[in-house]
Amino acid sequence: MTETYKRVALIGLGLIASSMFWAMKRGNLVDEVTGYARSAETRAKAREIGLCDRVCDTAKEAVEGADLVVLCVPVGAMEAVAKEIAPALMPGATVTDVGSVKRAVIEAVAPNLPEGVHFVPAHPMAGTEHSGPTSGFAELFDGKFCLIVPMQDSDPVAVERLEVLWQDMGAQINRMEDAAHHDLVCAVTSHAPHLIAYTMVGVADDLRRVTDSEVIRYSAAGFRDFTRIAASDPTMWRDVFLTNKDATLEILGRFTEELFALQRAIRTGDGDHLFDYFTRTRAIRRGIIEAGQDTDAPDFGRVKRGS
Amino acid sequence: MTETYKRVALIGLGLIASSMFWAMKRGNLVDEVTGYARSAETRAKAREIGLCDRVCDTAKEAVEGADLVVLCVPVGAMEAVAKEIAPALMPGATVTDVGSVKRAVIEAVAPNLPEGVHFVPAHPMAGTEHSGPTSGFAELFDGKFCLIVPMQDSDPVAVERLEVLWQDMGAQINRMEDAAHHDLVCAVTSHAPHLIAYTMVGVADDLRRVTDSEVIRYSAAGFRDFTRIAASDPTMWRDVFLTNKDATLEILGRFTEELFALQRAIRTGDGDHLFDYFTRTRAIRRGIIEAGQDTDAPDFGRVKRGS
Secondary structure (H helix, E strand, C coil): CCCCCCEEEEECCCHHHHHHHHHHHHCCCCCEEEEECCCHHHHHHHHHHCCCCEECCCHHHHHCCCCEEEECCCHHHHHHHHHHHHHHCCCCCEEEECCCCCHHHHHHHHHHCCCCCEEECEEECCCCCCCCHHHCCCCCCCCCEEEECCCCCCCHHHHHHHHHHHHHCCCEEEECCCHHHHHHHHHHHHHHHHHHHHHHHHHHHHCCCCCHHHHHHCHHHCHHHHHHHCCCCHHHHHHHHHHCHHHHHHHHHHHHHHHHHHHHHHHHCCHHHHHHHHHHHHHHHHHHHHCCCCCCCHHHHCCCCCC | CCCCCCEEEEECCCHHHHHHHHHHHHCCCCCEEEEECCCHHHHHHHHHHCCCCEECCCHHHHHCCCCEEEECCCHHHHHHHHHHHHHHCCCCCEEEECCCCCHHHHHHHHHHCCCCCEEECEEECCCCCCCCHHHCCCCCCCCCEEEECCCCCCCHHHHHHHHHHHHHCCCEEEECCCHHHHHHHHHHHHHHHHHHHHHHHHHHHHCCCCCHHHHHHCHHHCHHHHHHHCCCCHHHHHHHHHHCHHHHHHHHHHHHHHHHHHHHHHHHCCHHHHHHHHHHHHHHHHHHHHCCCCCCCHHHHCCCCCC
16 A cells, blocks of 8 residues: 655645645645745735644745655746755655646756655646635545656656545546646647637727726626636746747647638638538537536536526 | 517527527516527427427518517528518517627618518627527526617617516616627627637647647646637627627737737746736736626636535
């Protein structure tokens, strides 16, 4: 049987870290969870709401004696945090992360860890539009995927031990051997859609002839789904785009190409092109429903049907 | 007190018409609702599920004796339907529609109606990703907006009578005097977002290196919200884009401009630009929540929080 962790340190106390804490408490999975956040305000809030068994005033203190250290900071802050905690890491400990990109995190973290410490990159594919220490909840990972992206020299036992923790927190595990492939898949399913949603919301905000109140009042017709995505944490997303630059720009290039083709079809009145395109995209939706990754309830269940 | 309708004819039996029928039944708002659909299969399905008090085999038969006729066909079919029913319309009757664009519908319908028949264009801003006669339900319009876009010579009594019906079906009424402004507002809040979602889903479908199963499996990270929008009725949306060409292309032009600026910021590593942009778009989301047009529950309430 796989050995469980005794002490887990969460570095950074936002949506993911706080949800991990509540999920670990729910399952009584570890003896002690320590936590650290750079901002004194966040640490105070964490203490107030009982987030973590012990909130520490330095990252070093938090990782001391921990057999698992989870880096839950924005991708751009990973390198500095890795350097900061390195001297305090316990030999044999595992370091993991929850970043949305993997190549950049591996480059930032791996070279800074001491020998005898295992690094197992991971990416829980779960989130909401809320952020900060109060936004977490135990059920966030239930049924969601957590991608484990081990490096070639990752210790198999350390990898498996981390996978068991994620499963115990409710997630489904998938191992992805290639960090570059991970980054491309995420550029398609997450990073490009987020940038596009941000862009559309920004455009609506800019338009002077369409008053704010009209955009908001009539948002139910499609726009509001973009605004939810575009309400995600700005720091996190800035770092995602800066560190997954190539894959994101590649997908956005493909997107622009397709968008221009559809714009031309509109301009020239090519209804068949539009109809065929819109018919094809329906099939993907069916696949997502069948895979259990979304609800078929109309409008995400926001509308309630009569009996 | 405003006189209610005795007989309402629904021409076209998709999501909106079927929801109107169930909403009228729920409130016991009219004596009889007749219905017509071009396809024999749809008419048979309507009879089978009790959709409409009487399903007719021709549009003319459906509108005979009706004091309200609602055109619920795709925008591109409005002109032909108006011509078809014109000879059978009762003097003093009101014709309305539920199309997502208003200038093109007014041009297609108004010139074809006989004197003595009132035309009051309308646009209920409600829908789901489902379509067809079985997709309707009485609650679809509850709390949603229905835009009434009267023409300059629309009879005030006929306008008010239609507004009362929409309110009785659960909708909030807003009068918009300018059809061109209506079309621009909808291009921002609905038409451009739909085209963008369709495009992104198409791109994902095209990518060979990212297998279908990965796109679907990892869709919860943003992409699936696009797929819901992109599962909407292809015929309806083809017609929307072809008939609201100018406003849609204008908004898409603005969108492309902004997207290029953000792409450049990613390429040049301008994190401040990205951060500022993403911070600004958050404010719009707050406005939508405050206006009661969406739920603040994380992830649209798809995740259930513990107690």
